[in-house]
Every structure is written in structure tokens, then in C-alpha cells.
Amino acid sequence: MRFIVVVVVLLAITALALADIEDNEIDLVPEESSTVEVDSPISEIKPRFIISWQVRRLLKRLRKQMPCGFPDQGIPPLAPYRLEELKYDLQTSILETFNEIFHFKIDGLDNFKIKKFTLNLIKRRIQFDFLFKKIKFTGKYTTDTLLNAMNSLGIKLSYEGKGDLDLSLEKMSLKGELKYKLPVLFGSAKITEFYALLTIEKCKSNISELGGNGKLNRLLNDKIESSIVDGINDNQDDISAKMEEMFVPKVNKALKGINFWDIWDKIFNGDSSEEEVDGDDDDDICIPPPDPWA
Template sequence: MKSLSLVVILLALGIVQANKVPEIYAGQSRSASSIIVDALEAIKVQMVEGWPQYGIPPLAPLEIHHKDFNYETGEMHANGALDDVIVSGLNEFEIVKMSVNLPLSRITMEFNFASLNLTTKYKADVGAGWQMARDGGAFLALEDLNISGQIRYSTGLVGSNNYLRIKGIQLQIVVGNVVSNIENLSKYRIVNRKLNEIIEEFINLTINDNVDFVTEWIDSTVTPACNNLIGDRTLKDIIDLIGGGGGNLI
């Protein structure tokens, strides 16, 4: 989450940098929106190497060697670990819409991912009044994933507060199809396939039937994370960091 939050900051700051020096656009035919699209295309390429100067690892693909998990709801529980996690497709998105309103400090956008997919090896202890251990390989994909919404920001150039702030991130997420292939949920292949179908339907309904909840969760989680990472930095400080002026966001 921290790395992804930093990416959000980098995207937003590319735009607010334009707001800092609007005279740049006076002699150009390109709009701020097209400049940001170019910046996003460059970021998609850079995601292969990451941003080591900011502590951001490569994101295309994103690799996590080990991650413990602990999920409990009522009597149901699932405890275990994921190893050799690989998330692919984070940089393979289409920019459907990008509109920048400089006077209102607002970015309206829409992205579409053909497929975000995860492969991993898992070990889990699951149960609901009973207990069993499972392990094996796993594959999960979100296909035709659409993300749209707005980012509102304040450059701190007007008023007493000179710090850059992300004022709000309102994103709506809709998934077209979910593919789950988790091994060894059952020793019977037909039951294993049925359990994967249940997981697919659960994820699909969780995302598509709870759009407002997901939107509120993203805003309440990512917005403060971005601002915490920005800290007491002005717009000039951030521009210097992006431009290689030294320092670190972490």
C-alpha cells in the first residue's frame, strides 16, 4: 500500500507542477491533460525499474517474497502465508480519460486494465468449526478492470498553509471478470473447481456490489497515507525531489 500510495503522489504531483508554473502552457498548443498523459506513459515504462530514490521497488511486475495473512469472520478463519507473490499488469493500463481542471485543482480520470493477475504459493490453515491445512500454487486475475474518478489537491500557493496536500481521492472500481485457480482447496478436482467458482463470484460481488464502500475506503486510507508521506513539504520541495534535487519521501 505504501508503494502504491507513493505512485499516486507521483501522478498527482506531475499535475500540480503544471499548476505551479501555468505560464509554461501559454506558448504551447498541448493541454495540461495531454502533458499528464505523456507523463503517465513515461511512468508506465519506469514501473519496470521502480523509483529506488524514493524506496519504491519495481512494480511491473511487483514481487513480494513473503506475506502472512490472518482472516477471521464469525466462525470462519484462514491463517497462513503467501510466498513468491508476483503481481503482473500494473503498468498495462489504457488511459481512457484524463481531464485536468487547473483552476479547481481537480483531476478527472479513467483507466482500464485488461488483466491484473497474481501468482503465488500459499499455505493456509482454514476452518469453521473444523480445521484443515492446505497448500499449493494459486492464480488470481481481475479482467477488464475499470478505475475512474477524481483526485482533488491543494498546491498551498494560496492561503496560510504552504504545504502540498491531497484533498481527496474518489475512485470507482468495477471488474468485468474474475478468474481463480487455487490448487488443493479440495482433494477432489470437481469440488476444487466449484470452490474456485465460489471465490470468483465472491470477489466479483464484493467489488461490483460495494462500489460506494470501496470508494470511501480508498479515500479514507490512501488520502491520509499520501499526505503523511508528503509531510511538511511545500510544492517546491516535491518538485525538487522529483527533479532529482535530493532528499527522500520516506
């Protein structure tokens, strides 16, 4: 009996996959709204598939939960994300810099559009394209920097200082795909491959006290802006590998013990009523923690 159920379920999934657009893909962001603003009511989009509906519903819930984080998974509040202290050191042949940032805050992680989100059940692949409007970094910094660019002339430039960090990444795109394994009977769901391209259109830097607050400070901020844009856009493979190293093991750990039947039950037996998606269930209301630095 179990075998018959498995066969029926697999045939249903195959039919569902083949029923959609080319390449057997289910577009989880329907064509009638190819770009979905997450801060707009997702319920305005009529779902073409239960899977599509539930995934969009999940994305909206995740966004609404970001200000509170995900305590069960050990994830702190993400909108904004705060870190009391951050240390950053860099040593090259001509530069040594030791920096500390206090009250480090990242705003804007929940302000994004879903430009593409498709699921291919045959190839076990998800393709995605997210556009973040603006990611803003703020904090207080101290720096101890030594520049040896003119060491052959016996000239070294040393700078110690502190100031305000104010840096923004605008129109940051994250697109790529992940492949997964989803066992029917034994084992756990698992991400097997992950690749993402991270690009930014513009960087704005208004860091104070970089050699004062005059023309030199503006010149250094301009240099930081161009360096960040070039550093991100010209190092796609390295950044993708780093994201895979940070992201995949944590997700696979969270997926341990979850198989096809768990996900099937979540998709088809969950309450997908419009009232629940758009309404505020008292049990699900996220109350963000107070600003610890206010």
C-alpha cells in the same frame, strides 16, 4: 514586481482553462484519441496544450519506470510487484482461516488504458478513468481453515493444505476524482479529497489443491470467483475509503515543499522534445532487477 508576475500567471491559467471544453476542463487525453493505450506511442497524439503534453509525457515515463520502481520514494518495482511472504487471516462466526502466501507476485499493473484524464484548473479537480486489462496474482500458499457452519449439529470441517495461487482480475476499472490545493507563495501542494470507484468485469481463479484437484476444487474456485467480483463491486465506498487512507497521506508527504512555482517550472521549462519522450535516454533507461525466484 512579484505581485504583477503572479497576477499575469493567474490570468494566463484562467484563460487556458476557459479556452477548453465545457466546464473549464482541460482534456489531458485529447478527443482525437479518447482512449489512449499506454503501451502505444503517446507522441502520435498531437498535444493541444503544453500541460496536456507534459502530463501524458509524465504518465509514459512513470509506466516505463514501473519495472524498476521509484527508489527515491521508497517504492519497489511494480511491474511485476513481488512480495516474499504475505499473511492473511480471517475470522467470522462460521469461518476461521489462517493463510500464508510465499513468492507472491502481481503482474499487469503497467498494462492499462487511460479512458479519461481531465484537469479543471478553476475547481482544482482531476477526473480520471483507467482500465486495467488483466491483473494476475500468483504464488505458493498454505492454509489452515476451520468451518463451523454446522456447529449446531456438532460438525466442524477442518482443512490444512498447500498449493499454487493463480488468480486474475480482468477488465478492472478505476475511475474517480481528486481535489487538490496548490499554493502560489506559501505552503505545499496537497490532495484534499479523493474518491475512486473500483469495479471488475471478471475474475478467474485456478488455485490448486483446494480439497484436491477434482470437482470440489473447481467448485471452490468458482465460488472464489463470484465472491471476489461481488465483494469488489458491492463495496465501492469501503474500498474507496481504504484507498484514500493508503494513497493520500503518502502522496501528500511526497508533495511536501512543492508549490505552484515548482510545478510551473516543471511544466514550462522542462525539455518536452519529442525525441526525449520517444527516445531512450541512457540516463533514464530502466533496467529491471532480475527475478529473485527464477
